[in-house]
Every structure is written in structure tokens, then in C-alpha cells.
Amino acid sequence: xxxxxxxxxxxxxxxxxxxxxxxxxxxxxxxxxxxxxxxxxxxxxxxxxxxxxxxxxxxxxxxxxxxxxxxxxxxxxxxxxxxxxxxxxxxxxxxxxxxxxxxxxxxxxxxxxxxxxxxxxxxxxxxxxxxxxxxxxxxxxxxxxxxxxxxxxxxxxxxxxxxxxxxxxxxxxxxxxxxxxxxxxxxxxxxxxxxxxxxxxxxxxxxxxxxxxxxxxxxxxxxxxxxxxxxxxxxxxxxxxxxxxxxxxxxxxxxxxxxxxxxxxxxxxxxxxxxxxxxxxxxxxxxxxxxxxxxxxxxxxxxxxxxxxxxxxxxxxxxxxxxxxxxxxxxxxxxxxxxxxxxxxxxxxxxxxxxxxxxxxxxxxxxxxxxxxxxxxxxxxxxxxxxxxxxxxxxxxxxxxxxxxxxxxxxxxxxxxxxxxxxxxxxxxxxxxxxxxxxxxxxxxxxxxxxxxxxxxxxxxxxxxxxxxxxxxxxxxxxxxxxxxxxxxxx
Numbered sequence: 001x002x003x004x005x006x007x008x009x010x011x012x013x014x015x016x017x018x019x020x021x022x023x024x025x026x027x028x029x030x031x032x033x034x035x036x037x038x039x040x041x042x043x044x045x046x047x048x049x050x051x052x053x054x055x056x057x058x059x060x061x062x063x064x065x066x067x068x069x070x071x072x073x074x075x076x077x078x079x080x081x082x083x084x085x086x087x088x089x090x091x092x093x094x095x096x097x098x099x100x101x102x103x104x105x106x107x108x109x110x111x112x113x114x115x116x117x118x119x120x121x122x123x124x125x126x127x128x129x130x131x132x133x134x135x136x137x138x139x140x141x142x143x144x145x146x147x148x149x150x151x152x153x154x155x156x157x158x159x160x161x162x163x164x165x166x167x168x169x170x171x172x173x174x175x176x177x178x179x180x181x182x183x184x185x186x187x188x189x190x191x192x193x194x195x196x197x198x199x200x201x202x203x204x205x206x207x208x209x210x211x212x213x214x215x216x217x218x219x220x221x222x223x224x225x226x227x228x229x230x231x232x233x234x235x236x237x238x239x240x241x242x243x244x245x246x247x248x249x250x251x252x253x254x255x256x257x258x259x260x261x262x263x264x265x266x267x268x269x270x271x272x273x274x275x276x277x278x279x280x281x282x283x284x285x286x287x288x289x290x291x292x293x294x295x296x297x298x299x300x301x302x303x304x305x306x307x308x309x310x311x312x313x314x315x316x317x318x319x320x321x322x323x324x325x326x327x328x329x330x331x332x333x334x335x336x337x338x339x340x341x342x343x344x345x346x347x348x349x350x351x352x353x354x355x356x357x358x359x360x361x362x363x364x365x366x367x368x369x370x371x372x373x374x375x376x377x378x379x380x381x382x383x384x385x386x387x388x389x390x391x392x393x394x395x396x397x398x399x400x401x402x403x404x405x406x407x408x409x410x411x412x413x414x415x416x417x418x419x420x421x422x423x424x425x426x427x428x429x430x431x432x433x434x435x436x437x438x439x440x441x442x443x444x445x446x447x448x449x450x451x452x453x454x455x456x457x458x459x460x461x462x463x464x465x466x467x468x469x470x471x472x473x474x475x476x477x478x479x480x481x482x483x484x485x486x487x488x489x490x491x
Contacts, residue, residue, distance in 0.1 A: 049185050052238045053197045058139045058168040060187045062194055063110040063123050063146075063160075063230060065131035111188035111231030112136065112160065113240065115270070117167045119144075121160040122270060123230030124245055125151045128158050136162050139195065150273030154214050154281070154348075156245050157266050158230075159273040170232060173239025175218065175262035178202050186222045186244055188231030198223040200258075208341030209246065209259060214281065214348040216341075217259040218242045224258040233260045242266075268349055282350035283376035284323075285316020287476055288340040291328060294480035298465035299328065300364050306330040307340040309360075310469070311476030321371035324362065325469055325476065326444050331359035347373065363444070398426030399433060403449045414438060414471060416446050418453055431468065431479040438471040442481075457483075 110127035114120070121136055128134055134146040144162035151158040178184075185199040200222035207217040222233065224244050233242035242260030249255045272279045288307045296304040306328040312318050329337050332346045333356045350356060352375035357368050401418040420437045423429045433439075439447055442456045443466040460466060465482045 047183055047236060049197065049199055052185065052234065052236070053187060055238050056170055056232070056234060057187055057195050057197075059114045059170045060139065060195065060231060061112045061114060061121060062137040062189045062192075063112045063121075063127055064135040064137065065108045065110070065128055066133040066135075067108065067130055109189060109192050109227045110229040111227065111244070113230075113232045114167050114169050115172070117165060117169055119162040119164045119167060120149070120274070121146065121162060122243065122266065123158050123160060124243065125153050125156045125158045127230050128160070129153070134160065136160065137194075138167070150277040150279075152269050152273065152279045155265060155269045155279070156215070156261060157243065157269040157273070159270050171239045172263050172267055173235055173237065173241045175241045175264050178205060178218065178235070178241055180204060183236050184220055184222060184233055184241065186224060186228060186231055186233050188224075188228035188244065190225035190227040192227055196228075203257075206342070207259065213344040215245075215261050215265055216345045217245070218262055220258050220260065221256050222258050223254050225254050239263075265345070265349070280352060281348040281376040282352055282354065282373040283317060284343075284347050284371065284373060285313035285318045286323065287311035287313075288329075288343060289477050290340045292480065294465050294482075295467060295478060298467045298480045298482075299326075299361070301328070301361070305338055306361065307337050307343045308478055310478055311471075317371050317374045321358075321369050323358070323360070323369060323371070325441070326362070326467065326478075328361040329358055330361060330366070333357060348376070352376075398424040399428045399439075400424075401439065401450050401453060404438065414440055416440070416448050417471065418447055418450050427481045427483065428468075431481045433468070433470065433479065434472070436472070439468065440471055440476070441467075441469040443467065 108127065108131075110123055112121045112123035112127075115122055128148055128151060131148075134148070135143055136146045137143045142164075144164055146160040146162050149159040149161050180202050182202045183199065184202055185197060187195065187197050190196055200220050202218060203221050204219040205216070207219045209215075209217055218233070218241070220233070222244075224247055228244045231244050232240040233244055235241045241263050243263070243266050244258065244260050246259040247254060248257035248259075269279055287310045289310045291299075291301070291304045291306055291308050293304050295308065296302075299308075309318075309323060309325055309327045309329065312323055312325060329343060331337055332343060333350075335346060337343050337346075350373050352373055355370060355372050357370055359366060359368055399420055400422040402421055404414075404417060404419050417438045417440045420428075420433060420435055420439060423433050423435055439453065441447055442453065443460060445456055447453050447456065460483045462483050465480045468479045468481050470477060470479060
């Protein structure tokens with residue numbers, strides 16, 4: 001399909017009639033038609049991207065990597081591209097190994113862009129990860145060996161340096177000004193095809209993806225394929241607003257869903273990589289889960305919102321600030337937290353040692369809690385990841401539990417609770433309780449022992465969902481349980 005040389009303008013007239021009625025004969029009453037909304041004319045312009053592409057193409061580069069030697073039979077692909085259960089994949093595609101020989105070096109292709117005339121290049125972490133040799137090819141065919149200044153797997157950003165000067169550069173824009181429906185375009189090297197331009201619109205903002213806790217992705221429908229990784233996403237001013245990173249695909253190729261790292265997030269990471277070679281992030285020290293409709297009802301919320309605190313790490317900034325399990329965080333430093341995925345990026349970009357205010361709902365009341373953030377431990381990069389919560393429905397609790405001796409309480413990291421031995425059909429089973437779980441609290445009351453649990457169950461309101469806090473596999477989560485209003489005593 002050829003790109004038209006001139007702008008095409010489409011005019012759409014929309015007529016909306018409000019407060020109208022039809023007579024019995026099917027004819028509109030003139031007296032009732034006087035309130036009709038006037039016609040609205042919307043001018044829709046399909047932009048010509050040619051000047052913007054020409055303006056920026058020289059600053060977009062190809063990145064070729066040679067990795068460590070691999071068995072010749074191996075063929076790397078987009079990670080998990082053939083796994084229907086995990087259709088999110090990076091855009092970096094390793095080339096098939098040539099036949100012959102037991103060990104051959106792996107090769108890969110990606111994209112990048114120049115941010116300073118003295119040779120700093122941004123690309124994706126996954127493009128250069130474990131690379132032995134990195135080659136950057138410019139638009140004028142010159143090639144340079146690149147050095148990794150720093151690379152951050154949590155944001156998927158890498159900063160490279162080549163020994164060159166007087167290079168063309170891109171202009172960095174502000175991704176926070178993006179709007180859904182806005183035109184954007186990409187330049188990169190899909191499947192190694194250099195200087196390829198594709199266009200589309202912003203489909204969604206602040207999108208969270210599995211295992212990517214600290215990036216509120218820009219979702220677009222810009223055609224992106226393996227080899228586009230690390231390439232720039234531009235707005236119609238010709239400024240970089242994102243770095244293409246992932247696609248949603250069940251085949252490994254483009255399926256209409258592309259994801260870019262916002263330029264604001266990327267440049268904050270780049271600044272730290274350039275200065276220190278690594279990235280430090282703010283740390284709160286909580287485990288979060290989504291507030292489902294069932295959990296919202298169990299916490300007496302009018303609607304599901306916020307990030308539910310399932311666990312608070314010992315001696316963490318959250319613990320020192322007085323944050324508790326069962327708190328629902330609805331704002332961070334004045335910014336709304338609508339779901340659990342909103343909080344980690346906000347905390348992560350905050351400098352350790354900074355003071356921030358959390359707005360939480362506790363026992364049905366909203367309050368502010370001041371917290372001084374710590375530094376995220378390197379071994380704990382996913383601590384703020386959200387966990388799902390299963391739904392519940394069933395006639396009985398029906399669990400067999402045992403008291404925990406003091407030494408096991410310490411191992412479980414709790415000061416009370418009971419160990420689940422067996423789970424029969426009923427409310428607990430449907431809610432997701434499993435053998436081996438430690439039940440910590442029910443309806444926001446700490447469980448002291450098995451006898452106390454039986455008492456708490458008997459006191460539960462019938463026909464109302466309540467939260468059940470469980471410890472599982474060194475983590476914690478809330479489940480929503482409901483005792484049916486049928487007059488039966490739960491077991």
C-alpha cells in the first residue's frame with residue numbers, strides 16, 4: 001500500500017437527537033424535535049510521516065550482538081513465543097545457528113537510537129544481555145564496536161557507548177502528555193530490515209505486563225516485530241516518547257498489540273546508568289494484590305480500587321511507618337492508585353530516603369501515613385509485584401487445622417495463626433485455601449490458635465464476604481470468603 005503524498009482529510013458529520021419521541025403513527029412530533037443536538041463536524045487528518053521519518057532516521061541505529069558459544073543445534077527465538085500461556089515476548093529474535101560444528105556463537109539483531117552526538121546509544125537490556133560483542137551500525141553504513149555503560153533488566157533499558165563524534169541525535173519528548181488515540185510512529189529494523197517506519201495510534205497508557213513491575217507501558221497498534229527491540233517510538237512532533245520493547249503474540253510476530261517503555265521512565269534510568277552504571281529504586285517493603293469485586297465487598301468498599309497490602313516486610317520502611325496488612329493504598333504522594341500495578345512504578349522512581357505520604361483505607365476509614373522510602377534490595381526486585389486473588393463461593397468453611405508451635409511460627413514469619421492440614425469442599429476450598437497454608441487473620445482479626453479460629457468463624461456475618469489472610473510459600477495474600485445465609489453453622 002502506497003503512502004499518499006498529501007494529507008487526506010475526512011469529514012464526518014454526526015447528528016445526535018436528544019429528548020425526541022415518536023408518535024403512534026411513527027412520525028416524529030415537531031413539538032418534541034426542537035431539542036435536537038446540533039450537528040457536530042469532526043475533521044480527521046491522516047498525517048504524512050515522510051518528513052518526520054527523514055528527520056529522525058539518521059539517529060536510529062542497528063544493533064548486532066554476538067553471544068557466548070552455544071550448541072549448534074540450538075535455535076533461539078523470541079522468549080516464550082510458542083507458549084500460549086505467556087504470549088508477551090521481547091522483540092529480539094536470535095538468528096538460527098548455522099549447521100556444522102559443536103559450538104557456534106549466537107547472533108542477534110535489535111535497534112537503538114543516538115541520544116548524544118558523542119556516541120551514547122539507548123537500546124533494550126534484553127538485546128545486549130550476555131553479549132560478547134556488540135556492533136552498532138549507523139544510517140550511513142559505518143559500524144562501531146559498542147561498550148555497555150550500564151543495563152537495567154527491571155526496566156529493560158541499556159545504555160551503550162561508541163567511539164564517535166558529531167553524530168545525529170533524536171529529541172526526547174514527554175510521554176506524560178500522550179493521549180489515547182494519538183498518532184505515533186516507529187523506526188527500526190524488524191527482521192534486520194533497516195530503516196523501516198511503521199505507524200499507528202496510542203491504544204492505552206499505564207499498561208502493566210507480567211513480570212514488569214516498574215514500567216507503566218505505552219500500548220500501541222504500531223506494527224512492531226522482532227528486530228524493532230530498542231528502537232524509538234515518536235510522536236507527531238518528531239520527539240521520542242517511548243522505546244519499543246515487547247509485543248503480545250501467540251506466533252512470535254505482530255498481532256496488533258505493541259508495548260513501549262515511556263521516555264520519561266527510560267531517561268531516568270539512563271541518567272543513573274550514565275552516572276553510576278546501575279539503577280537504584282525506592283523501596284516500600286510490601287506485598288500487594290489486586291482488589292477484586294469480592295475483596296472490595298469484604299472490606300466494605302463501594303467499588304474495587306487501590307492496592308491491597310497482603311504482607312509487610314519486617315524492618316521495612318512500610319513497617320516503620322506503621323503500614324499494616326489489610327491496608328488498601330489508594331494514593332501515593334497525591335497520585336491516585338487505582339489498582340495494585342499503579343504503585344510499584346511510583347515507588348520505584350522515587351529516590352531512596354525521600355519522604356512520601358500514603359493515603360490508605362483502614363477499617364473503612366481513609367487516613368494518611370508518612371513513610372521514608374528505603375533502597376530496593378537487588379535480590380528483592382519483584383517484592384512489589386501484584387498477586388491475584390481467587391473468588392469464593394461455597395456452603396461451609398470445612399478445613400482441618402493445627403496449632404503452630406513457637407519455632408514454626410518464627411519460620412513462617414508470623415506471631416500467630418494455624419496450619420491448614422486438609423481442605424474439604426466448602427467456602428475455604430472455593431476461595432483458594434490449600435493444605436500447607438498458614439491462616440493468619442480472618443475478618444481482620446488475628447488468629448491465635450485453632451480454638452480461636454472456630455470462634456471467629458462462628459461470629460462471621462452470614463451472607464457477607466470477609467477477608468482471610470494466608471501465608472503461602474514465604475508470601476502472603478488475601479482471599480475473600482463468605483458464609484452463606486442459610487442458618488447452618490460452618491464447620
